[in-house]
Amino acid sequence: MHALTVRWSLADAPEGVEEALASYVADTSHARFTGLDGLRFKTWRMRPGEWFEGCYVFDDDAARAAFQESLPSPRVARGFSRRLGTDPRFRDGR
Numbered sequence: 001m002h003a004l005t006v007r008w009s010l011a012d013a014p015e016g017v018e019e020a021l022a023s024y025v026a027d028t029s030h031a032r033f034t035g036l037d038g039l040r041f042k043t044w045r046m047r048p049g050e051w052f053e054g055c056y057v058f059d060d061d062a063a064r065a066a067f068q069e070s071l072p073s074p075r076v077a078r079g080f081s082r083r084l085g086t087d088p089r090f091r092d093g094r
Contacts, residue, residue: 004058006089010050010052010084014085
């Protein structure tokens, strides 16, 4: 299995961003990633005031690479980047 982590800093994020991100996960993210081809599982994690990340685990490197090439997209990375005032950091694990 192959993993990808996408993390945004919350150090300078606006007040209330934690609640907005939790709502995004509940209202949008779950449906968007359920059934994504090659994705074993995805989880969002947050340390308030520190960071927010998505951790993706894929069946193989090809699925991970294809997904990573699609980022940043306006709906995912750029939207969060505008909201948080910072670009994400990507880290792949093999």
